[in-house]
Amino acid sequence: MTQTTAIRLRREITRHPAALTVSLLTGLLSTAGSLAVPLITRQVIADVSAGRSVNWLIVGAFVVALASSAAQGGSAYLLARIGSHMVYRIRVAVMGHILRLPVQHIRTEGAGALTSRITSDTLMLRQVIDVGLAQMPVSALLVAASVAAMAWLNWLLTLVSAGVFAAVGIAIAFMFKWIKANAIEQQQALGGIAGRFSSHLDAITTIKASGAEDTVEQDLSQEADRVRRIGLTGDVLQAAMLPVLAGGQQVALVAVILVGSVQMSHGTLSVASFSAFVLYLLQLAAPVMLLFTGFGRLRIGQAVKERFNTLLATPREQDGGQPGARRPETPEAAGLDTTGIVFDKVSYTYPGTAQPALSELSFSVPRHGLTTLVGPSGAGKSTVLSLVERFTSPDEGHVLVLGSDVDAWPLSELRGSITYVDQSFTLLQASVRQNLSVQHKQAVPEGALWEALASVGLTAAVKALPDGLDTVIGAETDLSGGQRQRLALARALLSDTELVVLDEPTSQLDGINEDRFRTIIEELSRTRAVFVVAHRLSTVRSAQHVIMLDGGGLVDEGPHDVLLKTCEPYRELHTAQALS
Numbered sequence: 275m276t277q278t279t280a281i282r283l284r285r286e287i288t289r290h291p292a293a294l295t296v297s298l299l300t301g302l303l304s305t306a307g308s309l310a311v312p313l314i315t316r317q318v319i320a321d322v323s324a325g326r327s328v329n330w331l332i333v334g335a336f337v338v339a340l341a342s343s344a345a346q347g348g349s350a351y352l353l354a355r356i357g358s359h360m361v362y363r364i365r366v367a368v369m370g371h372i373l374r375l376p377v378q379h380i381r382t383e384g385a386g387a388l389t390s391r392i393t394s395d396t397l398m399l400r401q402v403i404d405v406g407l408a409q410m411p412v413s414a415l416l417v418a419a420s421v422a423a424m425a426w427l428n429w430l431l432t433l434v435s436a437g438v439f440a441a442v443g444i445a446i447a448f449m450f451k452w453i454k455a456n457a458i459e460q461q462q463a464l465g466g467i468a469g470r471f472s473s474h475l476d477a478i479t480t481i482k483a484s485g486a487e488d489t490v491e492q493d494l495s496q497e498a499d500r501v502r503r504i505g506l507t508g509d510v511l512q513a514a515m516l517p518v519l520a521g522g523q524q525v526a527l528v529a530v531i532l533v534g535s536v537q538m539s540h541g542t543l544s545v546a547s548f549s550a551f552v553l554y555l556l557q558l559a560a561p562v563m564l565l566f567t568g569f570g571r572l573r574i575g576q577a578v579k580e581r582f583n584t585l586l587a588t589p590r591e592q593d594g595g596q597p598g599a600r601r602p603e604t605p606e607a608a609g610l611d612t613t614g615i616v617f618d619k620v621s622y623t624y625p626g627t628a629q630p631a632l633s634e635l636s637f638s639v640p641r642h643g644l645t646t647l648v649g650p651s652g653a654g655k656s657t658v659l660s661l662v663e664r665f666t667s668p669d670e671g672h673v674l675v676l677g678s679d680v681d682a683w684p685l686s687e688l689r690g691s692i693t694y695v696d697q698s699f700t701l702l703q704a705s706v707r708q709n710l711s712v713q714h715k716q717a718v719p720e721g722a723l724w725e726a727l728a729s730v731g732l733t734a735a736v737k738a739l740p741d742g743l744d745t746v747i748g749a750e751t752d753l754s755g756g757q758r759q760r761l762a763l764a765r766a767l768l769s770d771t772e773l774v775v776l777d778e779p780t781s782q783l784d785g786i787n788e789d790r791f792r793t794i795i796e797e798l799s800r801t802r803a804v805f806v807v808a809h810r811l812s813t814v815r816s817a818q819h820v821i822m823l824d825g826g827g828l829v830d831e832g833p834h835d836v837l838l839k840t841c842e843p844y845r846e847l848h849t850a851q852a853l854s
């Protein structure tokens with residue numbers, strides 16, 4: 275799988291050269307029109323005063339005004355199109371990249387912060403086009419034309435003015451550095467508040483049930499205040515550009531008046547040229563300000579782009595097999611053809627923690643039949659499943675799936691060989707049909723979907739949904755917790771993978787559905803390896819093989835009845851579960 279290409283602003287902006295050229299030309303045309311209309315009006319007034327006919331001049335003025343407005347509209351539309359295309363491309367690339375990042379990285383960054391990348395960050399990048407690109411060419415042209423006229427009138431006064439503006443430019447260049455740093459800080463703070471808010475929304479029922487709205491609001495308002503304070507610094511920096519520029523203009527004016535007066539007293543400068551020069555100098559402020567604002571936006575765009583590129587440079591999950599991974603040459607010789615999963619002295623410590631979640635753990639899961647993984651809370655059961663799916667890789671030791679090291683498997687093939695039902699991420703916010711066939715490359719026949727739904731007792735519930743199989747669940751319409759889990763089980767039934775991995779799937783099932791679940795598991799385990807993190811006695815009892823963990827290590831493994839007799843911790847766990 276290839277890494278996402280870094281964003282380059284120039285390439286993004288010039289990706290549609292024809293539209294860009296036309297939009298810039300029409301922008302210039304509109305500016306020229308705006309400049310011509312006052313001149314034509316001036317001529318109309320002069321001709322009327324002299325008693326000459328002005329019919330054609332009036333028609334001309336209307337045509338120029340209309341053409342100028344149309345050119346302005348056209349230019350704005352084309353730039354907006356370029357901006358929308360850019361935002362679209364970046365959004366798609368960033369979303370695709372995020373989906374392919376390692377699970378641990380996504381969890382560390384947080385859903386809210388990552389979401390803000392495709393909302394506020396992309397919009398900020400768009401301002402490069404909306405503000406920077408729309409204003410800068412016209413302003414640059416106006417500045418260049420004015421400076422040329424000023425130099426033509428008097429080069430010494432132009433040099434004096436240029437010297438003052440150069441000093442202003444250096445001051446503003448420093449401010450741009452702070453503006454850029456502030457823009458990064460603002461985006462990070464916005465990502466932070468988005469992350470916090472979205473995690474609070476995930477816990478909304480707990481917040482409401484505990485009456486914690488006020489506490490959470492206070493917490494969020496502190497975050498919002500931090501964003502406000504950082505934003506305020508940015509506003510001060512932006513606002514400070516105006517007085518710096520206005521001050522520069524005043525200094526330039528005083529210097530020009532001083533030097534101009536000396537020149538006039540020596541007779542080397544006429545009053546008319548001096549007045550024209552001063553008028554140009556006064557007119558220069560607006561386009562120069564627009565130019566600086568445009569540069570400011572470009573710097574901010576640059577900062578946002580760098581943030582995107584840091585994210586895009588984060589390595590995706592490696593699809594291919596990794597060097598050094600163990601792929602048994604003769605699985606039969608190693609006895610691996612009869613194993614579904616093997617853990618061989620596996621150790622794993624979560625980043626940022628000191629205590630290993632698993633240490634030197636070894637066990638094996640047969641190729642066929644039901645194996646359950648049990649152990650007290652925090653024993654390492656979910657970590658085992660993460661390693662089987664290669665959501666993360668062991669620090670030491672080897673995890674073998676169907677005879678090959680998980681690191682040697684191409685990732686898509688590994689995950690294509692496993693059906694994974696996880697308690698917290700059971701379903702997608704998508705239609706029932708999509709949820710059932712998410713692992714299939716081709717459409718699953720409708721009959722097969724209904725058959726699977728019948729096996730988990732969901733026929734009536736799905737038929738009752740507003741659009742049946744095509745109802746999108748997870749938003750306006752939803753199923754109960756237990757129904758969602760059964761739908762996930764139906765997905766497992768529809769799969770033809772050699773391995774089925776289930777994480778505590780019975781926690782929300784009632785008695786009848788638990789029986790149904792057992793039947794499904796038995797059916798599945800006749801032909802494949804079913805590996806279940808089990809909390810229910812019923813699941814454990816029907817398992818051919820039980821693996822017990824504690825503190826990240828193996829306590830014992832064997833048939834349920836044998837463990838009950840020989841393994842004291844297992845007996846204790848069993849008794850505790852029976853009581854609960």
Ligand SMILES: Nc1ncnc2c1ncn2[C@@H]1O[C@H](COP(=O)(O)OP(=O)(O)OP(=O)(O)O)[C@@H](O)[C@H]1O
Nearest residue numbers: 624625627631649650651652653654655656657658
């Ligand atoms: N993302 C994580 N970051 C840091 N430590 C973690 C993370 N996930 C789990 N742990 C730690 O690793 C150990 C094993 O956790 P794991 O979730 O695998 O246990 P478990 O047996 O599935 O527990 P439970 O039955 O309560 O779900 C625990 O000590 C836990 O605190």
